Amino acid sequence: MKFLVSNIFFFITTTIVIFVIVSGFYTGFIFYVAMIISWLGFLYCAYSYYKNSERLINPTTCFCLSVFVFLVSRPFLSLLMGDEVISIGLGITEENIIKATLFVMWSFYLINIFYCFFDKPAKFILNGMPDIKIKSYTWSNVFLLFSLFLSFLFLKNSYFNYNVLSNNENYFSFISSLDFSYFRYFFISKYFLILYIVLSKSNKSLLISTSILFLSSLGFMAIGLRGYTIAYLFLFLLAYDVKYKIKLIPLIVLSLSLIILSASVLSFRLGFDVFENDSYLSIILKTIAQQGATFEVVFGAVNFLDEINKCISYYDYFIQGIPFGDCVDVSRGVYFAEGGFASSFFAELVFFWPILILIIPLFSFCLKLLSLSYDQILSSGSEKKSSILLVFFLLPNLVYFARSSVFDFIEKTIISIFFILFISLVIKIIRKKDA
Known part of the structure; x- marks a missing residue:
């Protein structure tokens, strides 16, 4: 309460x-x-x-982490x-910056408010999901073993x-010419890990699966794609925390090391040392601020909505x-030859403002469902397979939700639920045939 x-x-x-501010009474004092x-x-x-859970890594702290790293870190660290909070484009004023910041926080609080009301509905859905009670050691x-083999092929x-990339001066022009069809090894390996979780007798199936997935995802980091590795690292940390409870100091050391590694990957991609002669503190702060570039998309959506609506309609979307x-980039006067600031959950909330009051409760419900699944894993000792699978499917997406589509996390939650129901149905059919 x-x-x-x-x-x-x-x-x-x-x-x-x-x-x-909207009424025209903005002053510098209001900014601070x-x-x-x-x-x-x-x-x-x-x-x-x-x-609430006395655990450093849980779905709700990952939700907050995503909002901080990808959005509010930029204006706070400035x-x-x-x-500079906004690096390029039109309309760069303190007033416009604070409008974007306040919209993110306004939406953040609204998500939290609805989250508090969905305890019973989420429990109803979670308790109604069939538990997958089938085990096969063999x-x-x-x-x-199949998963390990495919992970090895992916890493190789x-x-x-x-x-190849480290011997080429222009990372971005050369990476587009490489064959990445081998990525399928990673994702097929993930499907085999799902089957392992479903059939495993071990109460450490989540920890074993996430450790393999994380180690395999280092292959993405090797070629400059940090996102997958970081997302699966947090999934592994959550599974580890369930079993052994991570302490604060080791987590801080790991986080700082990850930030420095992330900075090295950025330098690798750009072909020069971005943080040359900078102190470790400066590297850490600049890297976090660089991840907060997603804030620029929200800035554009909040302050240039009319121009965005001329560029893209719901039909186009x-x-x-x-x-x-x-469209956000172009609407605020940013014209990249390639790449860009991509999208953001909160920026698309602005675009879909007529149904914002429907999107936020749906997101809050999905977050509550994931949180309760995690709570069940903690209380049952990793016995309920449906809860394990929901966490396995959804947590990596939650880590990056702030820079994803507004419907992405909601869609993946719904798909995950139906996938678990499908697995349960298949198992029931097999058992009837064997009976």
């Missing part, structure tokens, strides 16, 4: 500040007041989510470092491509498949 009341307070406060309120509200919510080990091909992020 305290968490709900606090979020309602922060939501109302943020709404009032937004109203004041709004940033402080946003910072305090975010820290309170993140700490509350941690205290106050500490004095760097077949589970066979699928595990990634190592070969790493050698759903039927034609026109990239939303490209």
